[in-house]
Amino acid sequence: xxxxxxxxxxxxxxxxxxxxxxxxxxxxxxxxxxxxxxxxxxxxxxxxxxxxxxxxxxxxxxxxxxxxxxxxxxxxxxxxxxxxxxxxxxxxxxxxxxxxxxxxxxxxxxxxxxxxxxxxxxxxxxxxxxxxxxxxxxxxxxxxxxxxxxxxxxxxxxxxxxxxxxxxxxxxxxxxxxxxxxxxxxxxxxxxxxxxxxxxxxxxxxxxxxxxxxxxxxxxxxxxxxxxxxxxxxxxxxxxxxxxxxxxxxxxxxxxxxxxxxxxxxxxxxxx
Numbered sequence: 091x092x093x094x095x096x097x098x099x100x101x102x103x104x105x106x107x108x109x110x111x112x113x114x115x116x117x118x119x120x121x122x123x124x125x126x127x128x129x130x131x132x133x134x135x136x137x138x139x140x141x142x143x144x145x146x147x148x149x150x151x152x153x154x155x156x157x158x159x160x161x162x163x164x165x166x167x168x169x170x171x172x173x174x175x176x177x178x179x180x181x182x183x184x185x186x187x188x189x190x191x192x193x194x195x196x197x198x199x200x201x202x203x204x205x206x207x208x209x210x211x212x213x214x215x216x217x218x219x220x221x222x223x224x225x226x227x228x229x230x231x232x233x234x235x236x237x238x239x240x241x242x243x244x245x246x247x248x249x250x251x252x253x254x255x256x257x258x259x260x261x262x263x264x265x266x267x268x269x270x271x272x273x274x275x276x277x278x279x280x281x282x283x284x285x286x287x288x289x290x291x292x293x294x295x296x297x298x299x300x301x302x303x304x305x306x307x308x309x310x311x312x313x314x315x316x317x318x319x320x321x322x323x324x325x326x327x328x329x330x331x332x333x334x335x336x337x338x339x340x341x342x343x344x345x346x347x348x349x350x351x352x353x354x355x356x357x358x359x360x361x362x
Contacts, residue, residue, distance in 0.1 A: 172201025180239025231295025246280030
């Protein structure tokens with residue numbers, strides 16, 4: 091199999107691809123550069139898709155003027171609380187039900203029913219229960235993160251090799267030792283796989299909650315811009331949220347590399 095690209099070259103290709111996307115965006119939305127293909131007037135493309143220069147200028151104004159910091163802090167606090175609480179609950183409940191067949195059989199239809207429910211419809215209920223502050227956004231985010239982590243932990247524990255379990259029991263391992271040395275390490279790969287998805291869902295919970303009722307937050311800024319048909323500010327908010335979601339995902343990847351040191355790297359796996 092071909093070797094993976096070096097980190098420096100991969101970063102260069104990522105930068106070139108991102109530059110190409112912004113260049114295409116600029117060419118397609120700048121009146122006079124090319125004849126419009128999908129719009130009668132070139133200015134219509136600018137109205138629907140904004141202009142990258144204006145979007146980046148809006149982001150610069152936000153950070154240079156300090157307007158974004160209060161809103162960004164609120165959204166990040168909501169996201170981090172939803173991410174951490176949802177992860178801990180999913181990890182705890184997943185381990186408990188995976189190791190308790192009776193409890194798992196009793197809870198199975200209710201877990202499936204709650205997972206099938208569109209959680210976004212809970213946002214108005216949480217707003218009534220917890221008000222329009224941070225708690226209602228955190229509660230919505232927790233419901234989105236919990237099930238992703240729960241099902242991965244549950245499946246990870248269920249797929250522990252019986253041979254490994256029997257060998258550990260033969261060596262005298264008790265229930266706590268099995269949990270610490272067999273079940274949890276086995277589930278960790280599944281947990282971190284789910285966390286990369288949970289990062290985005292935590293942001294979704296925070297932003298959707300801010301849409302439905304808030305006076306601060308990046309979602310609030312985007313909602314206000316939509317009401318004024320300011321597409322450049324909408325895209326600016328989306329880019330800011332995307333950048334911080336990628337930063338949080340990078341932290342998860344860093345923790346994954348530090349905690350799962352026993353797992354072979356990608357290149358080593360391919361050589362095997």
